[in-house]
Amino acid sequence: MAVAHLYGLNPVPSEAPRAPRLSVEPEDFASVAELARSISGCARACIRLEDAETGEARLSFFPPLYGVRDLPAALLPDGRGQAQLSGPSLRQEMQAAGLPDLAFWAGFTLRSLDGRMLGVLCLMDEVPRELSETALAQLRLLAEILSRGIGMAASTIRAMARQSLGLMEDLAEVEDGAVSPAVTGLLRYAAGRVPGSGEAMAMRIAGLADMSGGKLLLTPTARDILYTHGFRLANPKTVEAEAPAEAPVMLMPVEVAPQAAAEFHTMARLRIGEVHHDIARDEETDKFAFRITGSGAPWVLLENGLEEGWPEMAAEIIKRTRNATFDYVRMHMIHNRDASHEPGEFVYDLYGMGWSVRGTPDFAEAKGADGMWRVFDASHISPDAPRDFSAQAAFAAIPDLADRIGADVHEWSKRIAAGSEVTPVFG
Structure with a gap:
C-alpha cells in the first residue's frame, strides 16, 4: 500500500493572469530538495515543473532516479487536498513509470504569486512514514520559498538583460556600429522597457517587429527568440509595446493624392523589412503613390518614380513613414x-x-x-x-x-x- 498526500491544492481560477516568467530546470534547486529530504527523513525527493503553455514537464530526483520520464497521474495535483491510494492499479502505474514500490509519497504544490500552478515538490520512501505537524509546516514553507525562487528567476533574467543593455549602449557610444540597434531594441524589450525609435526601426528592418495601430508588435521570430531564452508571454500572438513618440519637426511633409483622382492602380508590392507597401501608378499623369498594403488609406504621392529607380522610391518611403x-x-x-x-x-x-x-x-x-x-x-x-x-x-x-x-x-x-x-x- 502507498499513501499519497498532495498538499496545498487550493482551486486556481482559470483566468488567473499569467505574467512573463523564466524557464528554469529542477536541478537548479537541488539544495531545496536536499533540505526537504532532511526535514522529512525520506530517502528521496523530486521536483516536477510544468510549463502551462506547452505542457512540457521537467522532472528531477534527488538522489537521481534514472529512467523515469514523468510521474503517474495519480500522484500529480488534481484539485484534491489529500488522497489515500492503494491497490494494484497504483502499483502498476508506478512500475510502468519506472518508480520503485513506494510505501510513502507526499507532494507540496508550487504556485506563483498570482495563483498559477508551477509544479510540485515531492518526497518518497519505500518504508511507511508519518510527518509531524512541525515537519509539515516546515515543508509547506519550503515549498513556498521554492515557488518564490522560481518566480524570481524572471526578475533575475530581466536584471541581467538591463545590465547587458547598459554594456551594449556604452559600446555603441565608444564605437559607432559596434552594436546592432535591432539587438538592443529586443534586449530592451526583454528588460521590460520600450525600444527607442531608432531601435524600433531597426527591429522592423530586421524582421523582429511590425507597426500596427500605433503599436510596435513583435514578430513570431522575435517572440521565438525571447521564448527560447526563457520568457513566456501570456498571449504570444499579441505581444506589443507602445511605439516611441517621434519628433514632428524631423518628418517630411506628406502629400496625399486627391480622392477625386481615383486613377491610381496598384502595379507592385514593395517589402521593406516586414512591412509591405502597395505602389500605384496614375497612367495619365505618370505619377506614383504608395500606401501600406491592406490599409485602405489614401494614396500618398511619391516624388520619385521608375526613372529614379526602386532604391530611391524605397528610400523616400522610409523617410516619409519613419523619423529617419x-x-x-x-x-x-x-x-x-x-x-x-x-x-x-x-x-x-x-x-x-x-x-x-x-x-x-x-x-x-x-x-x-x-x-x-x-x-x-x-x-x-x-x-x-x-x-x-x-x-x-x-x-x-x-x-x-x-x-x-x-x-x-x-x-x-x-x-x-x-x-x-x-x-x-x-x-
Whole structure:
C-alpha cells in the first residue's frame, strides 16, 4: 500500500493572469530538495515543473532516479487536498513509470504569486512514514520559498538583460556600429522597457517587429527568440509595446493624392523589412503613390518614380513613414566621455558637430557651438531612453542639423532600402 498526500491544492481560477516568467530546470534547486529530504527523513525527493503553455514537464530526483520520464497521474495535483491510494492499479502505474514500490509519497504544490500552478515538490520512501505537524509546516514553507525562487528567476533574467543593455549602449557610444540597434531594441524589450525609435526601426528592418495601430508588435521570430531564452508571454500572438513618440519637426511633409483622382492602380508590392507597401501608378499623369498594403488609406504621392529607380522610391518611403533623420542621429552620434564639462552635462559629437545636454525629460536643455543653453521639449521621451533624449537635444542645439545631414540621411535610407523586395502585381 502507498499513501499519497498532495498538499496545498487550493482551486486556481482559470483566468488567473499569467505574467512573463523564466524557464528554469529542477536541478537548479537541488539544495531545496536536499533540505526537504532532511526535514522529512525520506530517502528521496523530486521536483516536477510544468510549463502551462506547452505542457512540457521537467522532472528531477534527488538522489537521481534514472529512467523515469514523468510521474503517474495519480500522484500529480488534481484539485484534491489529500488522497489515500492503494491497490494494484497504483502499483502498476508506478512500475510502468519506472518508480520503485513506494510505501510513502507526499507532494507540496508550487504556485506563483498570482495563483498559477508551477509544479510540485515531492518526497518518497519505500518504508511507511508519518510527518509531524512541525515537519509539515516546515515543508509547506519550503515549498513556498521554492515557488518564490522560481518566480524570481524572471526578475533575475530581466536584471541581467538591463545590465547587458547598459554594456551594449556604452559600446555603441565608444564605437559607432559596434552594436546592432535591432539587438538592443529586443534586449530592451526583454528588460521590460520600450525600444527607442531608432531601435524600433531597426527591429522592423530586421524582421523582429511590425507597426500596427500605433503599436510596435513583435514578430513570431522575435517572440521565438525571447521564448527560447526563457520568457513566456501570456498571449504570444499579441505581444506589443507602445511605439516611441517621434519628433514632428524631423518628418517630411506628406502629400496625399486627391480622392477625386481615383486613377491610381496598384502595379507592385514593395517589402521593406516586414512591412509591405502597395505602389500605384496614375497612367495619365505618370505619377506614383504608395500606401501600406491592406490599409485602405489614401494614396500618398511619391516624388520619385521608375526613372529614379526602386532604391530611391524605397528610400523616400522610409523617410516619409519613419523619423529617419532622428534615427540617423541616434544611431551615429558618439558620447564624448573625455570632453571637459560641468557635472550633470553630457557631450556628444556627430561627425564634428558637437552639442551638450543636461536635465531630464521634464526640463531639458541643449547647448551648441554658440555656447547658449536652449530649453527643448523632451516630454515624449521615456526617462530610461538616454540616447533618445540626447539625440533630441541635437536638434535644439544645432537648429539647421536636418539640412546639414540631409544628404547623409538620404544615402543611409538608400542603404536600408537596398534590402527591400519588389513584386509585380498584375490585373
